Amino acid sequence: MAFKNVDLTRYSFEGAQADAITDLSTLDEFDRKRLLYAGIDVNAKERSGSFMHMNHSGVHCQSTQEGLELMDIKQALKTYDGLPQYFWKMVDPNRDEYTRAAAEHLHGGYFIRARKGARIEAPVQSCLFIKGNGVGQNVHNVVIVEEGAEMHIITGCATAHGTREAAHLGISEFFVHKGGKLTFTMIHNWGEDTAVRPRSAGVLEEDAVLVNNYVLLKPVKDLQMYPTLTLAGRGSVARFNSVIVAPEGSYVDTGNRILLNAPDTRGEIIARTLTTGGTIINRGHIGAYQVPARGHLECKGLILGNGVIHAIPELEGTVDGVELSHEAAVGKIAQEEIEYLMARGLDEDEATSTIVRGFLNVDIMGLPRELEQAVEDQINQLDASDAM
Amino acid sequence: MLEIRDLHVCIGDVEVLKGIDLKIEAGETFILFGPNGSGKTTLLMTLMGFANYTVTQGQILFKGQDITHAPMYERARLGIGMSFQRPPTIHGLKTGHLVKMCAREREVDVEDLARKVNFDRFLERDVNAGFSGGEIKRSEMLQLMAQRPDLVLFDEPESGVDLENMALIGQTARQLLDGMPPASCSMKQQKARCKTSGLIITHTGYILEYVNADRGQVMYDGHLCCEARPRDILDHVSKYGYQECLRCLDSDASLGQIKEAL
Structure with missing residues (x-):
């Protein structure tokens, strides 16, 4: 099934510069709320660092944490002579028109590096924000976890309240070096009029671990992405966890790809998708080219109302001895489960929303408590809509 | 507490219950025996109100209210x-x-209840995910303790349970049926508290070791027959099997024919 295209000529990729924001808590109430739902704490409590990019400019960048480097990508390119080891190494600038647009016209993005052996306890937060009609945004992010380092990044992408006709093109490249561990949590809070084309790829060295969490609970007009992780080092482990909700009007085409290119590697892709009227294409691909290698892919979809879910799981092995499995299901809530809860005194609506909340469980992501609460609050708000 | 009148129930096009009459008083425990496929579980499911069980005739009254078609x-x-x-x-x-939800508005100490069925380690686990037979039963008991129903329907409480768990489950079932009396109370008080009714399906009869069962009956091919003391029914069935019921029912029917002829 082919990917949908976005007509980039409809958006303006110039002239939407924004002023620096010294203190994120000075943002107005509407913006703060949009950010909160994208996982961003404007008070930066219990955060190792904060970064914000608005429209075409980096507007905020602050960190005092030792062992953590956080700067605008433009600054990093200057400081490190163009970052030859990292910049455009995992994503090909000529891959498609979106990567070309981002290559030709770089607005900014974040450069985050955890230095060798550094354990960054509190998450680093980054926000990519669009405010204004017709704005097209190009960002390029580079994340590096050096040998033995550990870091959690929470990145929230959002449009301001009332923003019409926006587009976001984002390149992200991840490098997790020997024994490093990265947890990368991305929360999308786009508008029902936003087109989104992230292009992400990463590589893991020996014994590296990358856990990639993705949460999309709000409407988005048209989103397509297929991040790929290459497990190049022996003993490396990658996991994708996704929770995706598509209300009416949303078109979401997402997938996760893991390439097991070294022995003793493990990959896991777990996606929970729910449509209450929108379209979700849920792809997944695990390729195993060395042994021993193990991979498991799980995509489960719930249809409530008139939505569409198209699950396309793919497993590919090229050597004797790979162990790959997948589990896919698309359907409605089991009547048996509803009746079980009704026998305990819950009415049908209560039973349904209890099961849906369980289905969209973000427990396994290991999010900070207050973020998990914010996500759960949003899931609870789904209950109030007519679809449930 | 519960009154069933001439209940006929279909699953799809098949009539499974063919005219059931049964009364269970407050505080009474009734045991239902019967071979596989006789309709025991259907009766329980119908009483609870499951969607696939269609009442085509008859009535179910609970606490005097007609609940035949209640959700x-x-x-x-x-x-x-x-x-x-x-x-x-x-x-x-x-x-x-889930245990908390079972209690609805009532405050319950979930941890404390869970300890009673040795289930406090499972509270963080997903409901029934990978539970063994005994664990499922303990989870069910725990939910019922929080729910505190006045009529408890037990569908084969001993199935899939090892002997050690059986004692725990049996004792908990008894507590549920006896109500949970305070530490010191007289026999009279205890009897007065004992308002919970029970309807238990059993194959093996192990549960009889633990609960005070007042009456019992055998379900055979969608009919209730042979009312007797539960122990006697069990003894009889273990000696002669359920074929005996068939003969018994046949003779009832021929008796009816004779009466009609007269």
């Missing part, structure tokens, strides 16, 4: 509780959370 949750809120034999797994829903 499940209304029956549960009126005071009917059920211990499932094979409950579904609900992913992402913690057992502890």
Whole structure:
């Protein structure tokens, strides 16, 4: 099934510069709320660092944490002579028109590096924000976890309240070096009029671990992405966890790809998708080219109302001895489960929303408590809509 | 507490219950025996109100109210509780959370209740996810303790349970049926508290070691027959099997024909 295209000529990729924001808590109430739902704490409590990019400019960048480097990508390119080891190494600038647009016209993005052996306890937060009609945004992010380092990044992408006709093109490249561990949590809070084309790829060295969490609970007009992780080092482990909700009007085409290119590697892709009227294409691909290698892919979809879910799981092995499995299901809530809860005194609506909340469980992501609460609050708000 | 009048129930096009009459008084425990496929579980499911069980004739009264066509949750809120034999797994829903929901507005100490059935380690686990036979039963008991129904329906409480767990489950079933009396109370008080009724399906009769069963009957091919003391029924069935019931029913029928002829 082919990917949908976005007509980039409809958006303006110039002239939407924004002023620096010294203190994120000075943002107005509407913006703060949009950010909160994208996982961003404007008070930066219990955060190792904060970064914000608005429209075409980096507007905020602050960190005092030792062992953590956080700067605008433009600054990093200057400081490190163009970052030859990292910049455009995992994503090909000529891959498609979106990567070309981002290559030709770089607005900014974040450069985050955890230095060798550094354990960054509190998450680093980054926000990519669009405010204004017709704005097209190009960002390029580079994340590096050096040998033995550990870091959690929470990145929230959002449009301001009332923003019409926006587009976001984002390149992200991840490098997790020997024994490093990265947890990368991305929360999308786009508008029902936003087109989104992230292009992400990463590589893991020996014994590296990358856990990639993705949460999309709000409407988005048209989103397509297929991040790929290459497990190049022996003993490396990658996991994708996704929770995706598509209300009416949303078109979401997402997938996760893991390439097991070294022995003793493990990959896991777990996606929970729910449509209450929108379209979700849920792809997944695990390729195993060395042994021993193990991979498991799980995509489960719930249809409530008139939505569409198209699950396309793919497993590919090229050597004797790979162990790959997948589990896919698309359907409605089991009547048996509803009746079980009704026998305990819950009415049908209560039973349904209890099961849906369980289905969209973000427990396994290991999010900070207050973020998990914010996500759960949003899931609870789904209950109030007519679809449930 | 419960009165069933001339109940006929179909699953799809097949009539499974063919005219059931049964009365269970407050505080009384009734045991239902019968071979596989006789309709025992159908009776329980119908009383609870499951969607696939269609009442084509007759009436179910609970606490004097006609609940024949009431939705499940209304029956549960009126005071009917059920211990499932094979409950579904609900992913992402913690057992502890479900127990709390069973209590509805009432405050319950979930941890404390869970300790009583040795289940406190399972409260953070997803409901029924990977539970063994005994664990399922303990989870069901725990939910019922929080729910505190006035009529408890037990669907084969001993199935899939090892002997050690059987004692715990049997004792808990008894507590549920006896009500939970304070530490010191007279026999009279205890009897007065004992308002919970029970309807238990059993194959093996192990549960009889633990609960005070007042009456029992055999279900055979959608009919109830042979009312007797539960122990006597069990002894009889273990000696002669359920074929005996068939003969008994046949002779009843021929008796009816003779009466008609007269």
